[in-house]
Amino acid sequence: MTDVMASARAELLRLRKWPAFWIVLGTWILLNLTFAYLFNYLAYTTGSATRMSNGLPRELLMQQMMPAAVPEVFTQGMAMFGGALMLVLGALAVGSGYGWGSWKTALTQGPSRVHVIGAVVLSLVLTVVALVLVAFVVDTGVAAFIAGTQGQSLALPTAGRMLLGIGSGTAILGMWTLAGALIGAVARGPAPAVGLGLVWVLVVENLLRGVAAIFAPIRAITDHLPGTAAGSLAGSLRTVGGPATPGVLDILSRGESLIALTAYAILFATGTVWLIRRRDMV
Template sequence: MHTELIKLGKRWLGWLILGASLGLATAGVLLVAILSRRMQESFGGFPSGLVAGPELVAQSFGSMFMLVLGAVPVGSEYGYDTWKNLVARHASRVRLLAAKWLTLLGVLLLGVIVVSLWSQGVALVLGSMLDLPAGEQPALSQILLRLGVLAWFLAVLASVGFLCATLTRSSVGGITIGFVWLSLDGLLTMVERVPMAVKRWLLTPAQASLNAAIAGQPAALPLWNSLLVLLLYLLVPLIIALLVFRERDLT
């Protein structure tokens, strides 16, 4: 994992995604602050600012960012034809690929924490500069749960990109197939004729139901159903990728 962390740190893509996420979070929080001032509404405060930026990023380009982040570490090894050398130096293919996946999740979690803290700082500064009241704040535990669900959702997207890149042996193929899958998931969620028996196993309704449950609102799916769906979408892509990679001919 240490080697994979160094490789990720040297790639410009990860830093570009982090920088873009911080920029989007800043722009989004600034826009909300301006609108709140015009409408004379409360804004920012602690701890609501912690989740404002990450949610704005996730609702804009976050999904694509995660597909790219998941696909490139695997697909680039095929592009540079380095898998043969890497496999020769490791006793287990499964451990090698699993290390990439675990490193990816660790970097993703760290990125969410950085964007969250940055978002809170920007919200507090703007609230003070524009003299906006913070208003009533939700409990810190509720905010942390929302952040946890958001990080879990983003990890699922990265895991799907990871699998698709493994199957196609290409970063571009992994990103493209992942984007098509995510689009179909959202489309099926919105179509009323799709039966609930199908929707209950889609990613989008599961995330929405978890957020509703955290906020104390009625949820479309039971809690166990939402948790199971997110767990399956996180782990099944990894398991399939490991099985495929273990038997693949890299010569």
């Protein structure tokens, strides 16, 4: 455990010194604020229901921008766009070690391979938890500012609702991050891993679900894909009607979604550790 923690601290230091790390995280925070609050606020203040706000009436727009709605709102973009960015982060974190040759050094001169790659997985999980907490705090601050300027209620969500939102966000982004790590290990490089991951998240799963709508036999598979589980968990938090955010679904129940996401996260983490441990670095 001492070796794992020491390696995790070293990996976190590497990530903190890496510009791409902050670019990916900063991009997600910016997109989250833009789509969850900026577009809705502009639609509300101008009195126009546009595609930016999914055509919601003004009263529902204001409801979504209140502090009490943060657990629902900040998870809506995680299923697809947030997940895609975190998949990129996981793929870069693992795949770059092959391109730079740093895996050879770390795995031949440091602790055992299990300790080293286990530390990488742990550092990515800690990064996801920190990102979700930061996003929740930032969204709550922005929502409170909007509520204050518009003379609305500053009431926060209940403690249970907060924990549900934070836990759901961690499960969604954590699963996608570990998926990216596995793809980075399989592809042995960041570029192909990023490309393959984005194609899967943004294209393949959506196409498969479209085929399942007209060919029922494959629905049992498409209903339990990673993106379906992530989208269903985000969808289970919705309380406001109207068109859903892209990637947000209602196929699985909350419990089924959590089970599926946990199983995928364990599978991806175990696969990454096993693959790097067993494979030649050359």
